[in-house]
Amino acid sequence: MSAEFGRRSGTWDRISKWFGGRRPKAPAETSADGREALLLAAAAAGLPLAQAAYPSGYRCSCDRVGCPTPARHPVSFAWQTQSTTDRAQIERWARHQPKANFITATGMVHDVLDVPLDAGREALERLLASGVEVGPVAETGDGRMLFFTLTRGTPEDEDEWWPCELDCHPETMDEHPGFRWHCRGSYVLVPPARLPGGLGVDWVRGPEHPLPDPLTLLETLTDACARYAGENGADQLTAWPHRG
Template identity: 80%
Template sequence: MSAEFGGRGGRQGRISQWLRGRRPKETAGDGGREAQLLATAAAGLPLAPAAHPGAGYGCSCDRVGCPTPARHPVSFAWQTQSTTDRAQIERWARHQPQANFITATGMVHDVLDVPLEAGREALERLLAAGVEVGPVAESDDGRMLFFTLTRGTPEDEDEWWPCELDCHPETMDEHPGLRWHCRGSYVLVPPARLPGGDDRRVRWVRGPEHPLPDPLSLLEDLTDACARHSDRQSDPAPAPWPLRH
């Protein structure tokens, strides 16, 4: 497989060009904020209002030193509040024009959340291999989000198989590699705005119209890409050349 992806020409080159060509379009403004939210809900992803950037790197919530500014739901009841109902989402979008929105995972879908560099590498490989990849979003805080079918919520809680990759919002810093957002977690959906400037956003690379894939069909490529990314991050900086004594 490494030989297949060793060069930049051929099919991989065309996919790379396609990915590069998609980004400028996706980054241009909100692209119709309400329309994007309704399209996301129409695809079956339940939404709820979230905080938005405040002054500087702050948050619109009243929590002093908010640990996740502009990245958390407004209501503590976000899991039961999350909905795909068009009329409700229209009301939220119009009455809270600055609000970001989250989607609750583990109900219909999960999200595999990886470092941006690793995600782009894996996405090229998956598309080149003809794998059905679902919706994918990029975040300007350096993450890529792969939306998949959920593992499900069994009726018998004893049958629920936990995974050490599971990620809850309050533990995200403990998962710098791959984070698996499932039951009890959430992620921002486009066109969310991030603190630190009007150009910092979450945007679609592949929109919500793409069918949700089985997470296991993506997992191996994503974990491999994350491992390579981690190795590159941990490599010591090369010594200057030529060496001088």
């Protein structure tokens, strides 16, 4: 598996691909074995996984009429307790539901800093040029970039929990323009995942990269988001619900 990820990360780490202005219109095809290997690698890196919905045509596989987050949500209300890094359980899930997406629960081992794609690409370029240890990074086909970090959500003092509402309902969009911090009680899709319309979620830097402290990325990401907000206007900054 390490050899496979070496080849994949060697391709993904080419900055010319990220910033050459040629965003792929559809995700790369992943075989069943490749999908399972990517999921197991994420679990081996400590990301707890649970089953999620998947696209059914342009709709969601769930039974909800007018699902607001098609193919982006867990299939069970108990996703937080079901989330696991157990290899055997993930293999069973992946083989029983070969079309299913998976989410990873944040705030246990890791957090995710979630920014607009253009801002994320700019920030990633700056971080790598500065020699900062970035860690795993994913891109979503609907225009977001996900930076996986160590969690800041497990302090000894319960009053110091960092709730996800900070990102869902900021007091002013000027303070957090387009920036979402997934921590305790939240989740994101883990690659490889597929969205309606032929879009997907794929690794730019795979889970073999160690998780960094989020504070080492925060200033660069917020600066890039601020520039993005100034160039695109507040109407580009609406967040989709990401609570279970």
